[in-house]
Amino acid sequence: MTVSSQYAKPLPGESPESKPYWEAARRHELVFQSCGSCGRKIHFPRVVCPGCLSRNLQWRKALGIGSVYSYTIIYRQGVHPGFASDIPYVYAIIELEEGVRMISNVINVDPLKVTIGMKVNVVFDDVTDKVSIPKFEPLQGKGLDKKASCQL
């Protein structure tokens, strides 16, 4: 685990509506919102459903499995200088089995081996003692909680 003061990248937690998301991530659970009115699955967290504008949203736990929808391998320093030491790294859109898409990194793999459609599972990067960031790695097929998405 990295010590807080050594983490040189931006930390999440800016938006109040995403608080439950980051609390779940701290427990190593990947969650998303589901609309109680129209059933839409939602990421990033919001106070209203972007489909029907209902406020009736519930948090659900994701299986933590998905696939790479698109990706890029970044070879130059991005906007934030903290990522310079990771170059080259994979910045990707992951589509979860539940259907929501999220920006993340694909890690624990040679970037040149990443492909669109590659199956991945979530892995939590404990970047400080309070913050864990969901990232993805090629599907391991072991040590995963395979039970279906459930209401928290």
Next chain:
Amino acid sequence: MSIRGKTAIIGYGETEFAKARDSENRSNHTEQCHAAILAIEDAGIRKEDIDGLIALPPLGQTPSWGMDMAEYLQLQPRFIDNLYHGGAAGAAAILYSAAAINAGLCHTVLLVGGSAMKPGRIFPYDAQAVIPFVHDFDSIYGSMLDNSAYALIKQRYKHEFGVGEEPFAQVVVNARYHASKFPNALLKTPVSRQAVIDSPMICDPLRMFEIVMPCSGAAAVVLTSAEAAGRSNNPPVYLLGGGQSIDRGMWNPAYGRNPSLTTSPIKKSAAQAFAMAGLTIADMDFVQLYDCYTITVIIALEDIGCCEKGQGAKFVENANLTHQGELPVNTDGGQLGRGQPMGACHFLSTVEAARQLMGRAGALQVEGARFGLVNGNGGSMANECTLIFGNQIP
């Protein structure tokens, strides 16, 4: 109450572009003021004739930019704005100005955009990080902003349609060809497809030559009523149609309303613009597309109706897209050829359209050009604004 043919561009100006390292004596204000004066002189109007102002705020500048420019030039507009629509801002500003003129809010609008580059990082991290959900669900993963956003789109496009690198390289070859003949271009050396493919990988699959080079410069246009335009020294360039469509936010293509990375809102904005103009893509003598990256040209060509979805790559390989070809594209070299004077590009596509339709494009003139299309693209193909211009009202 349609705005078709109700307004026209009667003058334009663009400053001499410069690389960041040659921009020591330039500022955002000097650039925009020079462009504004050039456009006012070209239009042959007096300062007092201007009663509308849209000045686009350079990156990181105050949203009160329009008012500050009015003070700098001591204008007294009765219609003012400072749009921030990314690369769609210029086209949108023209569209909204035309509506304002047609509604009687003002008669003559000065529109200006552009900035001065300083060496080093263009985009402060804070610009993106101030939006909490972008910070929390994008920035923390090391986004490269537009580079990574367009890389995601290009990667997905290559996957969905089984396309290689050659068509993307051809877009750059075309841009550099036009730039080699365009007096104000910064990248005047023609390149081969192989040189593009061999250029350094920045953000896989985007290579260096497929990514614009930000530079200093500004552009301005003067838009007035069709009536007043008839009394102008320059041949009026009528706005015949316009449309805008937005389906994502500014920063990445993952979270918008449109689940597809390979279709853009240009389909809607262009359809509206053509319908208003009463014209089709077949009537266009040229198109000026927002080419911040090669992929935007290919998707835009599809979505304005040049070919079916997925055929854009084949289209750029097979069609002659030079000023002498069947569909001239970006006849001033576009951003990939002339450089990307930030904030000015929003208007430069329109400046080039006006230059062509006034018959002032010199070595790059499209013979007998009557109608042309301009498309502005903001965010990662998120905000699209399409305009149709003509030197006659059909």
